[in-house]
Amino acid sequence: MKNRLKVLRAEQNWTQEELAQRVGVSRQAINAIETEKYDPSLPLAIKLGKLFGKPVEEMFALDENTDHG
Amino acid sequence: MKNRLKVLRAEQNWTQEELAQRVGVSRQAINAIETEKYDPSLPLAIKLGKLFGKPVEEMFALDENTDHG
DNA sequence: CCTAAATGTCAAGTATACTTTACATAAAGA
DNA sequence: TCTTTATGTAAAGTATACTTGACATTTAGG
Incomplete structure (x- = not known):
């Protein structure tokens, strides 16, 4: 999967910590994603x-390649 | 989460097994979902x-309640 | 009624998505 | 330079999303 999270977060001028709190996960989880x-x-x-x-599929896209998620 | 999977599958007249194969998981996984x-x-x-x-959020919706996924 | 297909479910194992704690590094400002 | 803030990363533990194999129940057709 590719994702646009880092860009979208930067657009809002949010830290990973801030975003993490807003969606209810740890900072490390946001970083890992x-x-x-x-x-x-x-x-x-979601x-x-x-x-x-943004729609989910606009933020997260499956890899082109065949099998792997 | 609520989901409309069973209905959508029925509209296509697919078995759980058929759907499972199309998306590359086991029949039991489809059943569990x-x-x-x-x-x-x-x-x-996705x-x-x-x-x-269908958009992901049209098929799968978060529960109304506060915390639990 | 009998049979076969579809569905539901359980158990046990593995992979993935998180958690907390901790530490290293880079950038920015006083 | 010293300190603070943001980020990256690692380890160890837990929760969730899968797997295969097996079996019971429901549904549809003969």
Whole structure:
């Protein structure tokens, strides 16, 4: 998965900590998602979509390649 | 989370097994999601959205209540 | 009624998405 | 330079999302 989280957060001038609090996860979780260590859960992705006013699939996109998530 | 998976699948006259194969998971996973035992991962939710031609947040909705996913 | 297909569910194992704590580094300002 | 803030990362633990295999129940058709 690719994601536009870092950019969207920067547009709002929010720190990772600030964003984390807004969606109810830890700062490290936000960092891990931005640096693509793992994908957010679906509920978290939906919360982020609501917060940034973007559809989920606009923020998070599957990799082109065949199999791997 | 609530989801409209069972209805959408029925509209296409697909079995759980058929749907599972199309999105690359086990039949039991589809069943567990339809019966709301757990939420799909984000990549799976996006695949399902593509397959049914629906935005993710139209297929899967956060619970009204405060905290729990 | 009998059978087969579809669905529901359980158990046990693995992978992924988190948590907290901790520490290293880079940038910005006094 | 010293300190503060933001970020990156790691380890260890827990919760959740899957897997396969098995079996019970429901549904549809003969």
